[in-house]
Amino acid sequence: MEEQKNRARAGADRFRAFRLAVSLALCAAALACRLWYPAAADRLRPWIVGGGRTAAAFRELTESVQDGEPVGRAIEVFRAELTADGETS
């Protein structure tokens, strides 16, 4: 019984190590892509995390929060900016 338990535990440990190795490989792939193939990120970014307008609006949001504007009002301005962008484009 104890031996069976140990074998199961060892199997689980091996599986965990395998998944950790796959995870590390994925992280290394992301780092490699960022270092040697940044152009694809520019094409993917608008689809996944929004385009340049979103980035600019977020930058303005962080600046206004840093300047001491209340967070609620800063978020409202951020939302209005993005909505207005949508209407003009």
Place this chain on the structure above:
Amino acid sequence: MARRLDVGPGWAAMMGLLFYLCPDRVFGAFLAAAVCHELGHAAVLVLLGVRLDGLRLRLGGAELVTGPMDYRRELLCALAGPAAGLAALLARRRFPAFALFSLALTAYNLLPLWPLDGGRALRAALLLTLPEQTARRISALAGIAACLALAAGALYLSIRLHAGLWPVLLAALSCLRAAPPWKNGL
């Protein structure tokens, strides 16, 4: 039991994609907000004397693996992460991106959707006060309502605010993760 770090490839893929697409400052602020949130949970677990067995990192986010807890402790531990996120707002003048990500993470985690903090807290609070069957049913109904709200919010962010596909992906993932408790509850 030894403390374990269990990393899933889904989590690594998600973080890798964010690292690839986002500027360092944004990625760093997001990571710091997530760490602050988990530290909030861990601090309260330690204060309440609950055993901390490890950390699981999955596609849906991080999850602390703990020893058994009663409902009162579970409620406090579930609310500790969002509380840490709100406390991060104190640093908004010095680290605005970190504070904003903490706020966003807090709002998302407070949705009454299992296994998010809001879902855990709501279920624990209901189980403290109501019969088990009723509590589970209310918790499941709240989960369905939260899923609908999340889907609507995701569509608003993606379509109206041009935030890309990530809100839709996040909403779909959250709803899929929450599905089994609905079946149990209803």
